[in-house]
Amino acid sequence: MEPFIVSARKYRPKTFKDVVGQQAITNTLTNAIENNHLAQALLFTGPRGVGKTTCARILAKQINQQGEASDDEDFAFNIFELDAASNNSVDDIRELTSQVRIPPQVGKYKVYIIDEVHMLSQAAFNAFLKTLEEPPAHAIFILATTEKHKIIPTILSRCQIFDFKRITVKDTAEYLKYIAENQKIEAEDDALHIIAQKADGAMRDALSIFDRVVSFSGKKLTRKAVTENLNVLDYDTYFKATDLILGRNIPGLLVLFNETLAQGFDGHHFIIGLASHFRDLMVCKHQDTIPLLEVGEDAKKQYLEQSKKPSGPFLLEAIDIANDCDIKYKSSKHQRLLVELTLMKLASIDFDGEKKKSRFLGIGRNRPDFIIPASFYKIDSGVTKPNPSTIQKPVEEHSGNNPPTTKGNQKNEQTEGNSTSATKPTEVAQQNVKSNTTAPQPSKGSGISSTKIDLKSTKKRVSGLSLSSLKAKKEHQLNKKEAVIDENSLPKSDFTEEELQKHWADFVEIIDKDGRKILASNLHADTPKLKSDFVIWIELPNDTMKKEVEREKYDLMEYLKLKLHNHFITLEISVNETTATKFAFTPEEKYLKLREKNPVIDLLRKEFDLDF
Incomplete structure (x- = not known):
């Protein structure tokens, strides 16, 4: 019985023609030998198993094979x-x-072949320099x-460098064949x-x-047999x-x-392979990129067939989601849940041919993270549906700064509609995703039911100069719907300036108790005045307060419209920086204000040598 010789040794190339995947280097070395143009110091560098030592x-x-030499002589002693x-x-x-000096x-x-030369010590490198420079x-x-x-x-700098590249999957597969x-x-x-893909460009590993x-x-x-032995997913x-994923079958996906x-x-391993699969489907979408698909002929047919089902934007979104999971996997404390959540997101990607729905969580106030088909839930068929006539559809206000509808408003609207029937979970979710604003509240005599405004149930505000507010305003402009309102049915009652100032002060007191101190302070900075055509005018000392x-x-405005029974009132704000002096902000300004009222305070400060 003959001893077994591993393929890496048995099929080691004996000539440059046998070397796989390094044609540029082998051709260069062959021409250098034929033209007697070979350098005396060469450096072969590259990944493992690509043919450096073999070459x-x-x-x-x-080098020593001249015309008179025999081809089978290996010159091993040289x-x-x-x-x-x-x-x-x-x-x-x-x-x-010392051996270099002796001629052959x-x-x-x-x-002289020095393998793994980077392992030499610093002193050994220095000792080798002179010989390498002038051999x-x-x-x-x-x-x-x-x-x-x-x-x-x-x-x-003393060597002629040859960079060996990784051997392609195609070349490796052909050599294995x-x-x-x-x-x-x-x-x-x-x-x-x-096998070629598992070798990762190294022929020795492939063999x-x-x-x-x-x-x-x-x-x-x-x-x-290969997938089972190499422990790779088929x-x-x-x-x-x-x-x-394309069928939105989330239960089946989780079971798989x-x-x-x-x-x-x-x-x-699963999510990385899925991302690579999406990439392969993407390259199949165009005829020029099909050669980038490094698979066998049978698998290529399957890829070409499946690539016709998803769209290009769908695949791009899927690759992005899978890659994001790959990045977060190592740092996640619940890795299985992370992959399952990623799979549910992938099964929930939607593309309508014109506009993609964003996959990012938290974008859009009422936008769900992902869409789960209704068949995934078990809904009790015995629950009655609400009466459609009792559901009030919200209407957009003319103003662009309308906040989302509060929970208190929704509760009041349902109470006034006398709806006692329960709603299904999915219907409640759909109602919560609807328009963010409510209709303006007219007076009692106008024929339209009024709703009490619950200021405490409004969402937490952010600064008007922050990135969050700018982003929210932009999303609101994109999501708002144009309202259709009959102006003849809206209240338009006259009111006096004293009534305006009274309700203004009441509103400031309410929001101050509610913890909105900044807004209360800004509104308290000036007394509102009434102009013609129901225009309310106030003057503030700086632009920052105006923007807030x-x-x-x-x-x-909603509070004043309700209390004054006039839907057509507007607010006009002007800035007069000269009025800022009447407000004391810093300790020094506060001291000056007190000194104007009582000059004796200045004597007290000087007597006791006080400082701010």
């Missing part, structure tokens, strides 16, 4: 290999430099490393592509995996998951993910 040995052999990982001291380099007995050159005419040095950045610049045919092994193309899978499955290499899992976990795969009042004026 160094082939080059060392072919080739010296040094493993810098275990021989990295100054003494090892000194011994090597047969052939023209002595070749004898018969000496050629070939340095190989996987970490070029660890080599000192003085060594790099050649080896399988040579060993009379029946192998599926998809199985070889999975090692090939040997392992062959030992597992024998003379017939199938995709199922394409079919992601095809099925994508179909469930649970089955994947039961097979021993973790959620991170304009931002928060909705409740004020």
Whole structure:
């Protein structure tokens, strides 16, 4: 029985033509030998298993092959290999430099191959510098490393550098197919592509995996056997998951993910593979990008068929969601829940052909995070539906600063409608997602029912100059609906300036007790005056106070419209900075105000030598 030789050694290339995936480097070295244009110091750098040491040995052999030399002579006595990982001291380099002086007995050159050269110590590098800079005419040095950045610049500047690239999946799969045919092994193309992808550009790793899978499955290499042996998820899992996502089948998607976990795969592996699957579907959308799909022919047909179902924006959104889950997975304390939430978001992406719905949480005050089909819930059919005539549809106010409808207003509207029937959970959610504003409240005699304004139930305000307020205002402008109001039915009663000032003071007292101190202070800064055509005018000392009042004026105007029985009143705010002096803000200003009222305070300060 012949001893087994691993494929990485058995099929090691013996000539430059046998080297896979490094045509640019092998052609350069071949032409350099033929034209006698070879440097005396070369550096081969690149990832593991791409052919650095192999190319160094082939080059060392072919350098001495002249016309009179035999092709089968390897000139082994002219080739010296040094493993810098275990021989990295100054003494090892000194011994090597002492041998360099001796010319070769047969052939023209002595070749020194130093593997893993980045492992040399600093002192060894310095001892090697002079020899590398001015080597004898018969000496050629070939340095190989996987970490070029660890080599000192003085060594790099003395070498001709060749960067080896990762071997593509296509080249690796073709070479594995050649080896399988040579060993009379029946192998599926998809199985070889999975091995090539698992190797990650390293031919040595691919050959090692090939040997392992062959030992597992024998003379017939199938995709199922490869995925089972390498512990990778099959394409079919992601095809099925994508179909469930496109069908919005959240229960089936969660069951599929649970089955994947039961097979021993973790959620991170699953979500990374799903993101790669979406990427492969994306490249199938255009004819020019199909070559970027690195799979077998059978799998390519499945990808091309499934890529017709989702739209391009859908896939882009799906890749973004999956990538976001990939980033957050390591830091998450409930990783399974994170992946399940991501899958539910993916199954809830909607695209209507013109405008995408945002996937981000918290955008839009009443926008749900994701849409779950009604079939996912078990709703009791015995619950009665509300009477449609009792549901009041909200109407948008003319003003652009209307806040969302409060819970208290919704409760009052339902009470006045005398609706005693219960609503289903899904119907309650739909009512909460409706328009953010309510109709203006007219007087009792106008024929339209009035509603008491609950100032305490309004949402917490933010500064009018903050990013949150600007964002909320922009969203409100996008979401608002144009109102249709019959102006003839709205109240338009006359009122006096004394009534205005009384209700103004009442409103300031209410919001001050409610904790809205800033707005109360701003409204208390000036006494409102009545202009013609129901225009209320106040004067404030600076623009900041004006912007704050304009931002928060909705409740004020609704309160005044209700109390004064006039829907057509408006608020006009002007700024007069000269009036700012009558307000005391700093300790010094407060002292000056007190001194104006009682000059004796200044004597008191001087007598006791007081300071602010």
